[in-house]
Amino acid sequence: MVSIAARLASASLGRSAFRAAAARNVLAPVGLAAQARLKHTSARDTTVIPDFDKYKSGSGDSSNRAFSYFMVGTTGALSFMGAKTTVADFLANMSASADVLALAKVEVDLNTIPEGRNVTIKWRGKPVFIRHRTAGEIDEANAVSVAELRDPQTDSDRVQKPEWLVMLGVCTHLGCVPIGEAGDYGGWYCPCHGSHYDISGRIRKGPAPLNLEIPTYVFDENKVIIG
Amino acid sequence: MASRLLLSNAIKASRPSWVSQAVRPLSISAATQAARSSALKNGLTVVTDSDLSAQTASIGVYVDAGSRSETINGTVHLLEQVALKGTNSRSAKVLDAQVESIGASLDVNAGREQIAYTAKSLAADLPKSIEVLADVIQNASLNVDAVDAARSASLAGSESPAEIVFEHLHATAFQGSSLGRKFTGIADSVQTLTRDDLANFVKKNYTTDRMVLVGAGNVDHDALVALAEKHFNQISASVEPTGLGKSNKFAPSFIGSEVRLQDDTMEQAHIVLAVEGCSRSSPDHYTLEVMKTIIGSWDRSLGAAAHTSSRLAAIVNDNKFANSFVSFNKAYTDTGLFGMYFVTENNDCQDDFVHFLQKEWARLSASVTDVEVEQARQKLKASLRLNLDGPSAVAEDLGRQLAATGKHDSVEVIEKALNKITAADVRRVASEYLWDREIAFVGLGPIECLPDYGRIRGNMSWNRV
Numbered sequence: 086m087v088s089i090a091a092r093l094a095s096a097s098l099g100r101s102a103f104r105a106a107a108a109r110n111v112l113a114p115v116g117l118a119a120q121a122r123l124k125h126t127s128a129r130d131t132t133v134i135p136d137f138d139k140y141k142s143g144s145g146d147s148s149n150r151a152f153s154y155f156m157v158g159t160t161g162a163l164s165f166m167g168a169k170t171t172v173a174d175f176l177a178n179m180s181a182s183a184d185v186l187a188l189a190k191v192e193v194d195l196n197t198i199p200e201g202r203n204v205t206i207k208w209r210g211k212p213v214f215i216r217h218r219t220a221g222e223i224d225e226a227n228a229v230s231v232a233e234l235r236d237p238q239t240d241s242d243r244v245q246k247p248e249w250l251v252m253l254g255v256c257t258h259l260g261c262v263p264i265g266e267a268g269d270y271g272g273w274y275c276p277c278h279g280s281h282y283d284i285s286g287r288i289r290k291g292p293a294p295l296n297l298e299i300p301t302y303v304f305d306e307n308k309v310i311i312g
Numbered sequence: 313m314a315s316r317l318l319l320s321n322a323i324k325a326s327r328p329s330w331v332s333q334a335v336r337p338l339s340i341s342a343a344t345q346a347a348r349s350s351a352l353k354n355g356l357t358v359v360t361d362s363d364l365s366a367q368t369a370s371i372g373v374y375v376d377a378g379s380r381s382e383t384i385n386g387t388v389h390l391l392e393q394v395a396l397k398g399t400n401s402r403s404a405k406v407l408d409a410q411v412e413s414i415g416a417s418l419d420v421n422a423g424r425e426q427i428a429y430t431a432k433s434l435a436a437d438l439p440k441s442i443e444v445l446a447d448v449i450q451n452a453s454l455n456v457d458a459v460d461a462a463r464s465a466s467l468a469g470s471e472s473p474a475e476i477v478f479e480h481l482h483a484t485a486f487q488g489s490s491l492g493r494k495f496t497g498i499a500d501s502v503q504t505l506t507r508d509d510l511a512n513f514v515k516k517n518y519t520t521d522r523m524v525l526v527g528a529g530n531v532d533h534d535a536l537v538a539l540a541e542k543h544f545n546q547i548s549a550s551v552e553p554t555g556l557g558k559s560n561k562f563a564p565s566f567i568g569s570e571v572r573l574q575d576d577t578m579e580q581a582h583i584v585l586a587v588e589g590c591s592r593s594s595p596d597h598y599t600l601e602v603m604k605t606i607i608g609s610w611d612r613s614l615g616a617a618a619h620t621s622s623r624l625a626a627i628v629n630d631n632k633f634a635n636s637f638v639s640f641n642k643a644y645t646d647t648g649l650f651g652m653y654f655v656t657e658n659n660d661c662q663d664d665f666v667h668f669l670q671k672e673w674a675r676l677s678a679s680v681t682d683v684e685v686e687q688a689r690q691k692l693k694a695s696l697r698l699n700l701d702g703p704s705a706v707a708e709d710l711g712r713q714l715a716a717t718g719k720h721d722s723v724e725v726i727e728k729a730l731n732k733i734t735a736a737d738v739r740r741v742a743s744e745y746l747w748d749r750e751i752a753f754v755g756l757g758p759i760e761c762l763p764d765y766g767r768i769r770g771n772m773s774w775n776r777v
Contacts, residue, residue: 130494130498130499130500131573132480132483132494132498133483133498134483134484134487134488134492134569134571137487
């Protein structure tokens, strides 16, 4: 009379398959314990679910979810910050120390260099030439035909301000230090193998292949900071 | 070959012109004889869906009350057992003899939300069968001996494994609510039940605002109304009329949980998993039906076991994960259960079955295809008409729907609703009901390999972009 199929399954496919399953289960030998699980054998019916009311959340599903996501998000953000700090600490430890960094830049007061004079300073173990050029020297540097040069560069490529020429004092041939205000072109002359540089530091004669190298530098009011 | 055949049919039918050609004449003929409804003086609704070419008449009274309405657990089950054991004017023997003498059949079927009294007879015997039906509903004797016998039988009775797992599923998913109570009643309360408890239940719940009389087959509406007016004269509306399908005021909350009834001496494991579905009157009901059909049902003894359209069936068949499985969508008046019941003797592979089931469920939310949805719609439409193949089925459909929702969706209305469902609808509804939702499940038998709650709940959603 009580048809389980009618109570549980609604469409015909479901119902017939359900009946088939149920029927087979009845016919199949289901073992002793299946018999023993028949109704009311224990003092307490297993369909009586204990009361879990005090564990139930009073608020809705969405606010619980919002709280969970908030906690997950916050934990994630904090963990990320911790990880970032750890990595930053290691990188700081491995990078150059403060005394090394202090030597990386050199500051030169340009007021102390009169027009038409050279100054040689030491930067990262190498000599740097700074020349306060005269107007005549600037004209001379610009007058040179770039096409004739071994390492073609205009003067404006080599200076930020025309009156200040800043370059490494290392001969591009084999690394000697050239002598200032010497040579056939009124610039620098390397005594080792006879390389002549002009007033813009460009190679004009001798074995050196390239112009004198320009370091990175910036002007800051009356100072130049090299490095 | 069969699947290719199905596929081509499904695609053809999706062309509107094709559908209208095939379906329109049917729907017009059905519309001309749509269900008729009227109310008696005492408020009882009478609905008929006549087919005067039939030789038989099926009638039924559906009460919007079941085990959810009882105050003492087990009342309805006991009432179901004794409902046909005689009335005040007829003994059980006389009743049986009278029904048998006209070759009719009388039946009572009770559930969690409905009690159905049905009678079927030859068309000419309708006046007699309705008289008997009215008598057993209004004047059931509920004599003490019959109640005692039914109570003993109930206490000694056995349940099938399917009944056990579904009872526990309701108990744990809807714990603490009337829907979670065991239908047959727990021993402690069944033992206390008396004849008066049954009589009180009938008095309280058998009211005209919560009952409907339906008729199908060779039943003339006006004649049935006249007969009903004469015989259903002892019942009246309740003090505060509620209306059909509205007696359960507080929807139970669905609690994600598990019940494990491990018994390693059993040969087969019976496992049921479900999420909260929708109510019978929800607009999502038919979409869930489509989803149920896509997941499918399968039995290894089926002729086409290896070749059904269900992807899960193919996987389960190839790997012998289960003996059978049934996708279900049980809709109550205010909530529902959507899920899967499976039986397996391949006990090491229970977790595999659950894995592939959850994969299919997840796929419904993410990438269900148009072809699958179309196939499922066609299957549902066919089974809808195939199910309503006789007066009894038509009457049952009328009664069950009316008692659950207060209205009746005809086949045409349901077909229209099904036609509107697209793959996008399925994805939306699946995301709402399945994706990352609470799940309740019950295992009975050798269930060592059934994953625990945390794992199954975790797999209700996957990482995806």
